[in-house]
Amino acid sequence: MAKEITPRAENYSQWYNDIVKKxxxxxxxxxxxxxxxxxxGYGIWENMKAQLDSMFKxxxxxxxxxxxxxxxxxLSKEAEHVEGFAxxxxxxxxxxxxxxxxGPGVVVDPSxxxxxELVVRPTSETIIWNTYKDWIQSYRDLPLLxxxxxxxxxxxxxxxxxxxxxxxxxxxxHTAHATKQEAEEEAATIHEVxxxxxxxYMAMPxxxxxxxxxxxxxxxxxxxxxxxxxxxxxxxxxxxxxxLGQNFAKAFDVxxxxxxxxxxxxxxxxxxxxxxxxxxxxxxxxxxxGLVIPPRLAPTQVxxxxxxxxxxQIMEVAEKISNQLRAKGISVxxxxxxxxxxxxxxxxxxxxxxxxxxxxGMRDLEKQVVEVARRDTKEKSYVAxxxxxxxxxxxxxxxxxxxxxxxxxxxxxxxxxxxxxxxxKDILDNKGGFVKALWDGTTETxxxxxxxxxATIRCIDSTDSLGEGQDIQSGAPAKQTVYYAKAY
Amino acid sequence: MAKEITPRAENYSQWYNDIVKKxxxxxxxxxxxxxxxxxxGYGIWENMKAQLDSMFKxxxxxxxxxxxxxxxxxLSKEAEHVEGFAxxxxxxxxxxxxxxxxGPGVVVDPSxxxxxELVVRPTSETIIWNTYKDWIQSYRDLPLLxxxxxxxxxxxxxxxxxxxxxxxxxxxxHTAHATKQEAEEEAATIHEVxxxxxxxYMAMPxxxxxxxxxxxxxxxxxxxxxxxxxxxxxxxxxxxxxxLGQNFAKAFDVxxxxxxxxxxxxxxxxxxxxxxxxxxxxxxxxxxxGLVIPPRLAPTQVxxxxxxxxxxQIMEVAEKISNQLRAKGISVxxxxxxxxxxxxxxxxxxxxxxxxxxxxGMRDLEKQVVEVARRDTKEKSYVAxxxxxxxxxxxxxxxxxxxxxxxxxxxxxxxxxxxxxxxxKDILDNKGGFVKALWDGTTETxxxxxxxxxATIRCIDSTDSLGEGQDIQSGAPAKQTVYYAKAY
Numbered sequence: 001m002a003k004e005i006t007p008r009a010e011n012y013s014q015w016y017n018d019i020v021k022k023x024x025x026x027x028x029x030x031x032x033x034x035x036x037x038x039x040x041g042y043g044i045w046e047n048m049k050a051q052l053d054s055m056f057k058x059x060x061x062x063x064x065x066x067x068x069x070x071x072x073x074x075l076s077k078e079a080e081h082v083e084g085f086a087x088x089x090x091x092x093x094x095x096x097x098x099x100x101x102x103g104p105g106v107v108v109d110p111s112x113x114x115x116x117e118l119v120v121r122p123t124s125e126t127i128i129w130n131t132y133k134d135w136i137q138s139y140r141d142l143p144l145l146x147x148x149x150x151x152x153x154x155x156x157x158x159x160x161x162x163x164x165x166x167x168x169x170x171x172x173x174h175t176a177h178a179t180k181q182e183a184e185e186e187a188a189t190i191h192e193v194x195x196x197x198x199x200x201y202m203a204m205p206x207x208x209x210x211x212x213x214x215x216x217x218x219x220x221x222x223x224x225x226x227x228x229x230x231x232x233x234x235x236x237x238x239x240x241x242x243x244l245g246q247n248f249a250k251a252f253d254v255x256x257x258x259x260x261x262x263x264x265x266x267x268x269x270x271x272x273x274x275x276x277x278x279x280x281x282x283x284x285x286x287x288x289x290g291l292v293i294p295p296r297l298a299p300t301q302v303x304x305x306x307x308x309x310x311x312x313q314i315m316e317v318a319e320k321i322s323n324q325l326r327a328k329g330i331s332v333x334x335x336x337x338x339x340x341x342x343x344x345x346x347x348x349x350x351x352x353x354x355x356x357x358x359x360x361g362m363r364d365l366e367k368q369v370v371e372v373a374r375r376d377t378k379e380k381s382y383v384a385x386x387x388x389x390x391x392x393x394x395x396x397x398x399x400x401x402x403x404x405x406x407x408x409x410x411x412x413x414x415x416x417x418x419x420x421x422x423x424x425k426d427i428l429d430n431k432g433g434f435v436k437a438l439w440d441g442t443t444e445t446x447x448x449x450x451x452x453x454x455a456t457i458r459c460i461d462s463t464d465s466l467g468e469g470q471d472i473q474s475g476a477p478a479k480q481t482v483y484y485a486k487a488y
Numbered sequence: 489m490a491k492e493i494t495p496r497a498e499n500y501s502q503w504y505n506d507i508v509k510k511x512x513x514x515x516x517x518x519x520x521x522x523x524x525x526x527x528x529g530y531g532i533w534e535n536m537k538a539q540l541d542s543m544f545k546x547x548x549x550x551x552x553x554x555x556x557x558x559x560x561x562x563l564s565k566e567a568e569h570v571e572g573f574a575x576x577x578x579x580x581x582x583x584x585x586x587x588x589x590x591g592p593g594v595v596v597d598p599s600x601x602x603x604x605e606l607v608v609r610p611t612s613e614t615i616i617w618n619t620y621k622d623w624i625q626s627y628r629d630l631p632l633l634x635x636x637x638x639x640x641x642x643x644x645x646x647x648x649x650x651x652x653x654x655x656x657x658x659x660x661x662h663t664a665h666a667t668k669q670e671a672e673e674e675a676a677t678i679h680e681v682x683x684x685x686x687x688x689y690m691a692m693p694x695x696x697x698x699x700x701x702x703x704x705x706x707x708x709x710x711x712x713x714x715x716x717x718x719x720x721x722x723x724x725x726x727x728x729x730x731x732l733g734q735n736f737a738k739a740f741d742v743x744x745x746x747x748x749x750x751x752x753x754x755x756x757x758x759x760x761x762x763x764x765x766x767x768x769x770x771x772x773x774x775x776x777x778g779l780v781i782p783p784r785l786a787p788t789q790v791x792x793x794x795x796x797x798x799x800x801q802i803m804e805v806a807e808k809i810s811n812q813l814r815a816k817g818i819s820v821x822x823x824x825x826x827x828x829x830x831x832x833x834x835x836x837x838x839x840x841x842x843x844x845x846x847x848x849g850m851r852d853l854e855k856q857v858v859e860v861a862r863r864d865t866k867e868k869s870y871v872a873x874x875x876x877x878x879x880x881x882x883x884x885x886x887x888x889x890x891x892x893x894x895x896x897x898x899x900x901x902x903x904x905x906x907x908x909x910x911x912x913k914d915i916l917d918n919k920g921g922f923v924k925a926l927w928d929g930t931t932e933t934x935x936x937x938x939x940x941x942x943a944t945i946r947c948i949d950s951t952d953s954l955g956e957g958q959d960i961q962s963g964a965p966a967k968q969t970v971y972y973a974k975a976y
Contacts, residue, residue, distance in 0.1 A: 027619065027622065029554070029555045029615070029619065030555075030559055030562070030615065030618050030619075031555045031557045031558070031559065031606065031615075034555035034556070034557060035555075036552070036553070036554050036555065036619050037552055037553040037554075038552055039550040039551065039552050039634065042550075042551050042552050042553050043550070043551070045553075046551060062527040062530075062531070063527065063530050063531070063534060064524070064525055064526055064527050064530045065524070065525040065530050065533075065657065066517070066524050066525075067517045067518075067519045067522035067523075067524065067655060068522070068608070068639055068641065068655050069519045069522060069578070069655070070519070071518055071519065072585065072593075072594060072596075073593060074518070075585070075594060076592070076593045076594050082594065086585050086594045087584060087585060087586070088583060088584055089583070089584070089585065090557070090580045090583060090606070091580060091581065091582040091583065091584070091585065091596055092578045092579060092580050092581075092608070093579065093580075093581045093582065093596065094579040094581065095576060095577070095578060095579065095643040096575060096576055096577070096579070096643065097560065097563070097574050097575060097577065097579065097607070098575070104564070105560075105561060105564045106560060106563060106564050106570065106574045108560075108579055108581065108605055117596055118519065118578070119585070120556070120580070120608070127517070127518065127519075130518050131515065131517065131518075131524050134515065140827065146527065150639075151556055151638075151639065153556065155583040155584065167555060167556050167557070169553065339628065
C-alpha cells in the first residue's frame with residue numbers, strides 16, 4: 001500500500017494528492033471543483049468542529065443559520081466587498097426544470113426565471129447584516145455574538161482537495177458591538193482562539209499577525225491571520241479574523257440607540273476557518289508512508305489488531321483493553337475482520353494515520369504483554385497488559401506533543417531574515433519557509449516583491465523585530481517587519 | 489409578552505407563527521421561502537443532531553459529505569425520481585457576475601454560462617450513487633453505511649417556518665448492501681431509531697407504518713414513516729426510511745462481485761429527518777403562553793433568576809446551585825442582568841420554554857429554600873437548597889415523562905375508527921386526528937377519499953387491526969387497515 005505514495009522529495013504536490021486519495025480522505029466528484037469528503041476526512045473535520053465549537057461557546061458565542069442564497073443586489077452594497085466576492089460565484093437564474101419537449105431528460109423551464117438572480121453564498125456578511133438590521137435597535141441588543149456552520153461556494157478556477165475547492169465547509173462568525181474597542185477585542189479574542197486550536201489540537205505551529213491592507217478581507221479594516229508552514233516550505237493561511245469597522249453597518253443601515261438614546265452605527269467583526277484546515281493537518285504531519293493525525297483530532301485513536309486472527313482468547317483481551325481505553329475517553333476500534341491478514345491491516349492503519357496500534361498475539365498473551373506501535377515514529381514496544389490504559393493515555397499525549405515539537409522545529413528552522421531582495425529570492429528558491437524583512441508599508445512595494453519572487457507578505461510581525469531601516473526592495477525608510485513566503 | 493400570542497383555540501396557524509416569532513426560533517429572510525434559524529431554534533436542532541448522530545453511530549453509520557450541486561442530467565437517470573425531484577428546484581446556469589456596464593451594481597456575465605446546468609440538491613441519491621459506483625466493486629466493500637448532515641433546497645410555493653421551507657437542514661442516510669434482506673433490515677432499523685428518537689427525546693408519540701405506493705418516496709420500493717399528531721388534530725410526517733431496491737444501483741450501474749465472483753446489482757436504502765422536527769416539537773408541546781421544550785432537547789434546561797436583583801449573597805447561592813447542576817450534566821443559565829425586572833424575565837423564559845426556573849430571593853435564603861417553577865404545568869414549589877441538584881434532576885425526568893404522557897393521551901384520544909366515508913368525513917371535520925379504516929389497496933380509492941375529505945393515508949397499520957371487510961369508499965373487499973388524517 002505505502003508503495004503507492006509518491007515520496008515528498010520526488011513530487012510534493014503529487015505526494016499530497018496520493019495521501020488524500022489512498023488514505024480515503026476525499027474523492028473527486030462529478031461536479032467541477034467540488035470534492036466528496038469521505039468518512040475519514042469528514043471524521044477529522046467533525047472533531048475539529050466539535051473542538052472549535054466548544055471554544056466559541058466558551059467565549060460567549062451561539063450558533064444560528066442563515067440562508068444559502070443571497071440576492072444579487074446585496075453583494076454590491078458594500079463597496080469593497082463587491083470587488084472581492086461578487087465575481088466568481090454560482091448564480092441561480094431559474095427555479096424549475098421541465099421535461100424536454102424535444103427528447104429525453106429535463107431542461108430549464110424558461111418561464112421559471114427569477115425576478116432577481118440569487119447567488120450561492122461565497123460568505124455571509126451581506127445576508128447577515130441585512131438580518132441584523134431587524135435584530136438590533138438598542139444597546140441592550142448588543143453584543144450579538146453569532147457563529148454559523150455552513151457550506152459556501154466560490155467558483156475557483158484551479159482547485160485542490162481541501163486546500164481550494166469550489167464548495168467548502170466552514171464556520172463564519174459574525175458579531176455586532178456597541179463600541180469600536182469591543183469589536184477590536186472580539187477580533188483579537190478569536191485570533192487567539194484560532195492560534196490555540198491550531199497549536200494545541202492540530203499540533204500545527206502558527207505565526208500570528210495582521211495582514212497588509214492589500215491582503216485584507218474585502219470590506220475589512222483589519223484582518224488578523226494565523227499562518228502555518230507546510231513541509232515544502234510554503235505557507236498556508238489557516239484562519240482569519242476581521243475587524244470590519246462600521247462598513248457593513250453603514251451599507252445595511254444598522255444603527256443602535258445608546259443609553260442616551262443617541263443613534264450610532266454598529267461595529268462588526270467576522271471570522272472563519274474551513275475544511276482547508278484538514279489539508280493543513282495532512283501537510284504538516286504526514287510522511288511518505290501515509291497520513292499522520294494528531295491524537296486529539298484522530299477519529300480512531302487506537303486500533304487493536306488480533307495476530308494472526310481473532311480467536312476467543314484474543315478477543316477477550318481486546319475487549320477488555322478496549323473497554324478500559326474507552327472509559328478514559330479514548331476512541332478505539334477492534335479490527336476483527338477475518339478476511340484480511342495482519343500485514344494488510346498494519347499497512348492500512350499506517351496509511352490512515354491511526355496514532356496507536358495494539359497487536360495482540362497468542363505468544364504475547366502467555367507473557368501478558370501486547371505490542372504497541374506508534375504511528376508518528378513507528379517505534380514498537382511490548383507493554384504489560386496490566387496498566388495498558390495508563391500507558392496508552394500517556395503515549396497519546398506524548399505523540400501529540402512530539403508532533404507539535406517536530407513541526408515547530410521545522411517551522412523555526414525555516415524562519416530566515418533577508419537584508420536585500422536578492423537574499424529574499426535566494427532563500428525562497430533554495431530553502432523556502434518564512435523570511436523576515438523590512439517593509440516600507442506600501443502596496444506598491446509589496447506587489448513588486450510578489451512579481452519578482454512570487455512570495456507575498458503573509459503577515460506583519462507585531463513586535464517589529466527587525467527594528468528600523470530600509471525596505472529591501474524600494475530602499476525607502478521602513479519600520480515594519482513582515483513575514484514573506486510563497487503560499488498556498 | 490404572553491399576551492402577544494394568539495390562543496390556539498382562536499387561530500392555531502397564527503398561534504404557531506406567533507410562537508416561532510416571539511420565542512425567537514426563526515425569522516423570515518430576504519430570500520423567498522428561506523428562513524433564518526435563530527439561536528434558540530438552532531440550539532434545539534443542535535441537540536436533535538447530537539442525539540440522532542450518536543444513535544446513527546451506535547448502529548454502525550459514519551458521516552461523509554457530498555457536493556451541494558447535482559448535474560441536471562443526473563436527476564433524470566432514475567425514472568420515478570425525476571418526476572418527484574427534477575421539477576421545482578434552484579437551477580444554476582452561470583458562474584460569474586460582472587459590473588453592470590449600463591449602471592450601478594452587478595449583472596450576470598453572459599459569457600459565463602455553464603455547459604450543463606447544475607441543480608442545488610433537493611436530495612442526494614443521484615450524486616451519491618454516482619459516487620458509490622467508484623467505491624463499490626466487491627462484496628468486501630459492503631455494506632456502506634453513510635449519513636450526511638446537509639442543507640437541501642426544494643422550491644416550495646407555500647412555505648411555513650420549519651414545517652416547509654425552500655431551504656432546510658436535514659440528515660440523509662444512504663446505504664448500500666449485498667442482499668435485499670440486509671437492505672430491508674436497514675430500513676427497518678432506522679425506522680425504529682426515528683420512532684425511538686421522537687418518543688424518548690422529543691416526547692412526541694408516533695405511529696409507525698409503511699406508506700401506500702402513492703405516497704412513497706420517488707424511486708423507493710417501500711417507504712416507512714413515523715407520523716405524529718399536532719394539537720390541531722392534523723398529522724405531521726416526521727421521518728421516513730426508504731427501501732430503494734436496486735433502482736438507483738441500476739440507474740447508476742453499481743454492481744458488486746459476490747464471493748463467487750458473480751456480478752450483482754447493489755441493494756439500497758435512504759432515510760432522512762429535517763428541521764421540520766423543530767416545528768413538530770413546537771406544535772406538540774407548546775401552549776398559549778409560549779414554547780414548551782422537552783428537557784432532553786432544551787438548550788437551557790434550568791434558568792436561575794435572582795429576585796429582585798443579583799447581589800453577592802444571592803449570586804453565591806446561584807453559582808453553587810449552578811455548579812451542582814452542571815456536574816450532573818444539566819445545562820444552566822444564571823440571568824444576572826440588572827437592567828430587567830424578575831417579572832420580565834419570568835415571562836421571557838416562559839415564552840422560550842425553559843423547562844425549570846429557579847427563583848432566589850433574600851427571604852427564601854433565610855429559610856434555606858428556593859422557588860422552583862416547572863414550565864409545563866406552571867406549578868411552583870419551595871425546595872430546600874440542600875439536595876436541590878437531585879430534586880431538579882428528578883424534576884427534569886418527570887417533566888420529560890409528563891410531556892410524553894400528555895401528548896400520548898391526546899394522540900390516543902384522537903385515534904378513531906370509521907366504518908363509512910361519511911363517518912370518516914364527520915370525524916375529520918369535528919374531531920380531527922387519525923382515523924382507522926379499511927382500504928381496498930388501490931390508489932384510485934385513496935385519491936378519491938382525498939378528494940372528498942382532504943385526508944390522506946398517513947400509513948398502513950402493520951397489524952391490520954380492523955381485520956377484513958369492505959373499503960369505506962369503494963365497497964370493494966378490503967383487508968388492510970390504514971390511518972387517514974389531514975396532514976401538514
